Amino acid sequence: MITSHIVLYKQHGEPKDVLETHSYQIDETKIGNDQVIVKTLASPINPSDINQIQGVYPSKPKPTTEFGTTEPALVCGNEGLFEVIHTGAGVKDFQVGDWVIPALVNLGTWRTHALEDSSKFIKLRNPEQSKAAGKPQGLTYNQGATISVNPLTAYLMLTHYVKLTPGKDWFIQNGGNSAVGQYASQIGKLLGINSISVVRDRDNLQELVAELEAKGATHVITEEQNSSREYSSTIKDWVKETGGEIKLAFNCVGGKNSTGVARKLANNGLMLTYGGMSFQPVILPTSLHIFKNITSAGFWVTALLANNQELKQETLAKIVDWYEQGKLVDASSTEVKFDGEKKLSELYLSGITGKGKHLVTY
Ligand SMILES: NC(=O)c1ccc[n+]([C@@H]2O[C@H](COP(=O)([O-])OP(=O)(O)OC[C@H]3O[C@@H](n4cnc5c(N)ncnc54)[C@H](OP(=O)(O)O)[C@@H]3O)[C@@H](O)[C@H]2O)c1
Structure with missing residues (x-):
């Protein structure tokens, strides 16, 4: 017994x-x-x-x-x-x-x-x-x-919806220090995709920035920087340098933090909302819909994989391989x-x- x-x-x-x-x-x-x-x-x-x-x-x-x-x-x-x-x-x-x-x-x-x-x-x-x-x-x-929730979420959001050109294109995400966010930066880097991780300001910000950059984030900025006009031109310069576009945004917070990342998307960009940590609704200004044709959609790994064991197995195999090669680090x-x-x-x-x-x- x-x-x-x-x-x-x-x-x-x-x-x-x-x-x-x-x-x-x-x-x-x-x-x-x-x-x-x-x-x-x-x-x-x-x-x-x-x-x-x-x-x-x-x-x-x-x-x-x-x-x-x-x-x-x-x-x-x-x-x-x-x-x-x-x-x-x-x-x-x-x-x-x-x-x-x-x-x-x-x-x-x-x-x-x-x-x-x-x-x-x-x-x-x-x-x-x-x-x-x-x-x-x-x-x-x-x-x-x-393995089955956070790394799969990051990999599938990066690969399943929008074609991103390695070396050129970008994604932007809030909650950049969340477990999913850390996997997204690392997997982005493995796939050659540039990233901007937006985090909340804190006492040990420089430590966090260094940690996330070491994990593959191309740039880490605060919510305040992301919503400031002056910083907008800095971000435009980064993107211009690679000759690509910010085609994807990941939102796990909601409220004005979702508006912040959506505003950085290029025309026809897609914002995927996968979490609602602030318990605030997603806010998307009308102009972003009309004049930039931004799409806002939800992502739920449970629903995506419920009837697609093949996609789950393929994605797991990819993540396992990166872990075994020591190319991917788990969120601590x-x-x-x-x-x-x-x-x-x-x-x-x-x-x-x-x-x-x-x-x-x-
Ligand atoms: N849809 C899906 O398929 C799917 C899959 C995986 C995860 N999720 C969801 O994604 C979210 C993140 O999951 P996780 O495991 O990565 O979480 P986690 O590691 O615990 O990270 C939580 C993140 O949320 C931020 N945060 C918390 N409260 C906040 C607030 N009021 N305003 C702004 N930011 C806030 C934290 O920032 P600070 O460090 O500044 O507190 C941190 O970046 C959860 O909602 C989870 O349920 C969804």
């Missing part, structure tokens, strides 16, 4: 009020033909996980009693890295020791173990398999556990380890309330 601990909630609300740790048994001798038992290596806390618990996110797990709770409960977490520890007799695609990630969202990744149908997982090379394949390095827990997380001392839900809560991104390792 394996004792699994799982973080779940029975009603929506603030995580501190609704999260519970529940323990249940998995009987490995009763594993189904096509099932696998996995142990969790790491799972992150994403802003969307918190929104899901609050009940303000459109994609939701189904309430279930399968873990032995008296009332139906919803399991937390969408991303995670797992190791296969048992396989059913009919499982062909996975072996014990393989690393896997969820194929789709809402698997419930804030738990120590899971017994699931093998079709719910996608295999990633583990470090030994990367070595055997002659790759310079293997994935870390953080890279594996956070504060790691907290589950050692049984604190309840699992308390560990996730400390990550939710703590500063910056958190990864729970097991």
Whole structure:
């Protein structure tokens, strides 16, 4: 018997009020033909996980009693890295020791173990398999556990909508220091696309600018600089030098910060909104629509990949290859380890309330 601990909630609300740790048994001798038992290596806390618990996110797990709770409960977490520890007799695609990630969202990744149908997982090379394949390095827990949302979002926003000419064209983004923003700058650089990352001013601004430039951002500017008239001509000069255009804008903030990046787009440019960190609506002046033909559209990686496993696999393979080549660096997380001392839900809560991104390792 394996004792699994799982973080779940029975009603929506603030995580501190609704999260519970529940323990249940998995009987490995009763594993189904096509099932696998996995142990969790790491799972992150994403802003969307918190929104899901609050009940303000459109994609939701189904309430279930399968873990032995008296009332139906919803399991937390969408991303995670797992190791296969048992396989059913009919499982062909996975072996014990393989690393896997969820194929789709809402698997419930804030738990120590899971017994699931093998079709719910996608295999990633583990470090030994990367070595055997002659790759310079293997994935870390953080890279594996956070691969399916932020790097995929950045890569797909850069490649799926607008043709950008390497060496010439540009994209501009607000929240340039967000995890997605950091992947976008790095992937932009790998693809030869210039970038302007807009960030909020802060005491250690120069440190942040240096860090983001080291990660591939061509230029890093503050929101104030982006909205100043004088700075407009500086930006025009940068773009003129490469002979390209700012064809894409990424917005994860909303409000006047969205107007700021949209204003920098060339005629016929596209602004993709993928987040709403300020909780303010996207504001696009009428003139940008009429006289510059700017398009504003939404991006949701869950919806784009829900019925396109092929695109997901292709994109994952690209990101894995860059990680293995050491060309892509993951957005850093504060790691907290589950050692049984604190309840699992308390560990996730400390990550939710703590500063910056958190990864729970097991
Ligand atoms: N649509 C999709 O498919 C998709 C995929 C991935 C992520 N997302 C969304 O993208 C957003 C960013 O995700 P992430 O994981 O990259 O987040 P993250 O690493 O936690 O970064 C959050 C960013 O938002 C900025 N921010 C927070 N509150 C703000 C405010 N009131 N005004 C201006 N900026 C603010 C932060 O800037 P400071 O450092 O200045 O606080 C930081 O740059 C989230 O909304 C997430 O849900 C969407």
